[in-house]
Amino acid sequence: MQKRKRLWQLGLFIICLAPFTYLVRRIVANDLGPDPGQFVVVWLGWSALSMLFVTLSSAQVSRWRPLSPLKKHRRLLGLTTFFYACCHMLAMWAFILGRDIQALVVEIVERPYITAGLAVVILLTPLALTSNQYSMRKLGRRWKTLHLLVYPAGALALVHYAWQLRGDWLLLGIFILWFALLLLFKFVNKRNGR
Amino acid sequence: MLIKTGPSIASSEITSESVYLKRRQFMAGAAGVAGVAAFGQARAAQNPLKYRAASLDHSAYYTAEKLTPESDVTSYCNFYEFGNDKGDPLKNSGDFKAKPWSVTIDGDVAKPGTYNLEDILAPQALEERIYRLRCVEAWSMVVPWVGFSLADLLKRFEPSGSAKYVEFTTLEDKAQFPAQGSFSSGIDWPYREGLRLDEAMHPLTLLAVGLYGKELPAQNGAPLRLIVPWKYGFKSIKSIVRIRLTSKKPATTWNMLAADEYGFYANVNPQVSHPRWSQASERRLPSSLWSPNRIETKMFNGYQDEVADLYTGMNLRRNF
Numbered sequence: 001m002q003k004r005k006r007l008w009q010l011g012l013f014i015i016c017l018a019p020f021t022y023l024v025r026r027i028v029a030n031d032l033g034p035d036p037g038q039f040v041v042v043w044l045g046w047s048a049l050s051m052l053f054v055t056l057s058s059a060q061v062s063r064w065r066p067l068s069p070l071k072k073h074r075r076l077l078g079l080t081t082f083f084y085a086c087c088h089m090l091a092m093w094a095f096i097l098g099r100d101i102q103a104l105v106v107e108i109v110e111r112p113y114i115t116a117g118l119a120v121v122i123l124l125t126p127l128a129l130t131s132n133q134y135s136m137r138k139l140g141r142r143w144k145t146l147h148l149l150v151y152p153a154g155a156l157a158l159v160h161y162a163w164q165l166r167g168d169w170l171l172l173g174i175f176i177l178w179f180a181l182l183l184l185f186k187f188v189n190k191r192n193g194r
Numbered sequence: 195m196l197i198k199t200g201p202s203i204a205s206s207e208i209t210s211e212s213v214y215l216k217r218r219q220f221m222a223g224a225a226g227v228a229g230v231a232a233f234g235q236a237r238a239a240q241n242p243l244k245y246r247a248a249s250l251d252h253s254a255y256y257t258a259e260k261l262t263p264e265s266d267v268t269s270y271c272n273f274y275e276f277g278n279d280k281g282d283p284l285k286n287s288g289d290f291k292a293k294p295w296s297v298t299i300d301g302d303v304a305k306p307g308t309y310n311l312e313d314i315l316a317p318q319a320l321e322e323r324i325y326r327l328r329c330v331e332a333w334s335m336v337v338p339w340v341g342f343s344l345a346d347l348l349k350r351f352e353p354s355g356s357a358k359y360v361e362f363t364t365l366e367d368k369a370q371f372p373a374q375g376s377f378s379s380g381i382d383w384p385y386r387e388g389l390r391l392d393e394a395m396h397p398l399t400l401l402a403v404g405l406y407g408k409e410l411p412a413q414n415g416a417p418l419r420l421i422v423p424w425k426y427g428f429k430s431i432k433s434i435v436r437i438r439l440t441s442k443k444p445a446t447t448w449n450m451l452a453a454d455e456y457g458f459y460a461n462v463n464p465q466v467s468h469p470r471w472s473q474a475s476e477r478r479l480p481s482s483l484w485s486p487n488r489i490e491t492k493m494f495n496g497y498q499d500e501v502a503d504l505y506t507g508m509n510l511r512r513n514f
Contacts, residue, residue, distance in 0.1 A: 032483075033269065034270045034479040035480070036481065038477075098486045098488050110472065167274055168274075
């Protein structure tokens, strides 16, 4: 049993880090096109959003028996999301704003989509900090309530994306549908007392 | 007058040596398999054009700023007819046919009609213009275009007194522009743009048929596109099939999609932010990770001396 858990952990770890490994490979190969900063930031943003939705889905998906071990690894998924979100934000500051703190403050205050993005990271921070066994024991039932914050974080992440949209709404539509289905499943399962 | 005659110089001489050498390396490599693979897709080379090279004399037709390498100009494009990503136009333009091409010139002109592109181009002497290109997304390039003043063309078709605006239309053809068939695109095809007649008649306003001394590649708006260097790039409509003179302000694509974000004028203006981002600075491409190459954006993209007169007394915050 322990061996199977390890295998799951290893597999998930590789999947979680795949976008990052790919990015590092492209950076090392110096193969990011004329606007590398933009590429890195957008890539990390997509990675963060995708991981956030994988994390959100894991609770529902793990009800399906073959995927039930996923439930034990939700911390890894959540922390990976937080990792990509932080990298995304840091990359924006380092590669787009040229490590100018003042420019970052101006962007946060004046650009609603950046404010929304920052809010996502702020909401995810206490979740990452309390993802350890100690906090789970210490917080007891409140831990579960606190970790419901991942849902507003998901909604705000979609707002952050929607406010940057130009022209084509396909991917946003897919994510909104995905989010709506998650909420629906959560509601239905709760009513059924599961 | 803007045009000064002087020693003329080929763009190859203006291109910095390292860039030029890189290009030569690329061309050498293209002969081998590796070079072709690196470019993603093998394409027939664009035909070279005959033109008068940009003048080193101080003139708005020329800037000594470092050119954006040709491979970047032709691989990093906003051309939503081919897809939303910057790499899509190069990737998805394989079925585009720039020849044969015809352009309809109609509306308030004495000589309306549909003309073969060859006939339109025949009397026009081509010249090179090295312009800054500022995208509304806050990045910019420096590109050596080849073309001629739109004013020279319009005069040939004799606009009437009632003509106040010029409307431009891009080709609509799902077979050649795959993304025009996308169900999730918010854009109402065909792409449309417009200028006030005095803007259209300004000597800086260029109809381009080439870049870097060769015919325009599909992804850059072949075979005929507009270049209005003091306006955001989306005004510079590509693959034009219709030029219409009109008394009414034409509807323009991005304005139709989001009127609060993209105005009819769309003059480059560092003081007027896009609702979602600042226009005070831009990233001059190519940039690198550690130096984003952020520079201050200039009023009218640095063409203030030439074009500010067009907007005397206008509130540029309201008419953005």
